[in-house]
Amino acid sequence: MRVAVDILDGGLAHVTLRRGEAGNAIDLEMARGLLDAARTCERESVRAVLLTGEGRSFCVGGDLREFSALSGEALEKHLIAVTDALHDALRTFAAIDAPMVAAVQGAVAGAGIGLAVAADVTLAAENASFTAAYTGIGYSPDAGVSWFLPRLVGPKRALDLLLTNRRIAAAEAAAMGLVSRVAAPDQLAAEARQTAEALRRGPTTAFGATRRLVAAGLTADLGGHLDREARALATTAASDAGREGVTAFLGKRPPDFTRISARP
Known part of the structure; x- marks a missing residue:
């Protein structure tokens, strides 16, 4: 093999x-x-x-x-x-x-x-x-x-x-x-x-969105890319990982993203 x-x-x-x-x-x-x-x-x-x-x-x-x-x-x-x-x-x-x-x-x-x-x-x-x-x-x-x-x-x-x-x-x-x-x-x-x-241990779906944004941004115009950023931010913020991250931050504890499925 x-x-x-x-x-x-x-x-x-x-x-x-x-x-x-x-x-x-x-x-x-x-x-x-x-x-x-x-x-x-x-x-x-x-x-x-x-x-x-x-x-x-x-x-x-x-x-x-x-x-x-x-x-x-x-x-x-x-x-x-x-x-x-x-x-x-x-x-x-x-x-x-x-x-x-x-x-x-x-x-x-x-x-x-x-x-x-x-x-x-x-x-x-x-x-x-x-x-x-x-x-x-x-x-x-x-x-x-x-x-x-x-x-x-x-x-x-x-x-x-x-x-x-x-x-x-x-x-x-x-x-x-x-x-x-x-x-x-x-x-x-x-x-x-x-x-x-x-x-x-990190927020897998947010990592995926970030990877795609960086790749797309290399050839995108600024206006279109800002729109993509806004949509991706709204989606990741509303996700389980986004909610866990904010809750952990406000609660002054480390986030636990591993209990959240890697699937979107």
């Missing part, structure tokens, strides 16, 4: 890439495993998702050994099958309310960057390094990399990374906004789990 998904107590989904011996390179089986994992998270209405990769590297991108065994029309059909599954997984993770935390270490390349930055909070170990890699082998980007990078680091920096394939360390990735923060390698797993647990 290339991808494991464990639904832990309280609704935290731990999704693990399990090809550590191959740098968690994405082949067709892994792409389909990610889609199955995303659909499991959707079906189970989880409260938060933690994405990790086994071994020394988070994900080195596509499985070039698998791809190199094919050519011509067969290769095109195969890559379409891989990207269809991978992209459907990204769409599914983006559509659910549960926020995602990614913990990345070692080499993060190609589609691995797409998986890393698709998370709402991305923690990188100090030993992590990032390289787009696509054009270095004559490929163009997938996994949302050409969509995410310009929005995170700006078009000039995105093109620098995509065209030159220069490798950047975790500190530079954090400075340019590619990742949220950097952790010591021996603290990465614990810090990522702590972050995911904190989100698991």
